[in-house]
Amino acid sequence: MPELPEVESVRKVLENSLLHQKLNRYKITDKRINRFNVLNPKNIGVLNDIIRKGKILQFKFENISFLFHLGMSGRLALNSSKSKHTHGIFNFENDILLFDDIRKFGYIKILKNDEVHNHFDSIGPDSLKLTQSSKNKILQKANNSSVEIKKFLLNQKNISGLGNIYVNEILFLSKVNPFLSTFELTSDTWETIFSNIRKILKKAIKNNGTTLSDMTYYLPLGDYGNHQNNLLIYGRHICFSCSGKIDKLFIDSRATYMCYKCQK
């Protein structure tokens, strides 16, 4: 499932190619991908910006925005060939953007620009752009909650952009047991977690995201990510820090990797 580093890597490629191009026409061919839309605007104009919050991309035109959520298996591809999983086609002046999604958990949402903030306000602060005030809000929520830290970080309403792979990585690097309840964490531990969120995400973006062995994630021009070669604990059997055995457990049926020695 594409997480913040994958979506940001996709954003950068699309920004380089599509910015300032006119969208001549578009078509969303699948009902489920189109499920939120009442608008079907024509004459969209020029793409002015591609903005990311959490795992969502906003294509901002003069009056209208398209929001893309890649869900579990969504992909944005440039000038590639259509398949039976292509559910959206965007004909720009010089390039064609395809939205493919095998499992159809993703969506394309069409909103007026002034409605986008309502949508974005419903999710928590972007995990790469945490301010002191957004950290305080997260702490306040965490101190009043008994949910496991791993679940807390995966909930996009608390903080946005993190998914299963990077939460595993962040908690390992922070030496935090994923089963701890959020109210049990000290403010020092939270500082460590916040700083490691930044560290891990930055590095993963530099590596263009993680392509696992299922090969579902690739960049809009067809390249794969490289961060799978830098994962600290996800998918591993032996702890690189203490050489102990890594356990694979499940929280909410999500694979949870942990080293009992390192993550007390």
Ligand SMILES: [Zn+2]
């Ligand atoms: Zn260890």
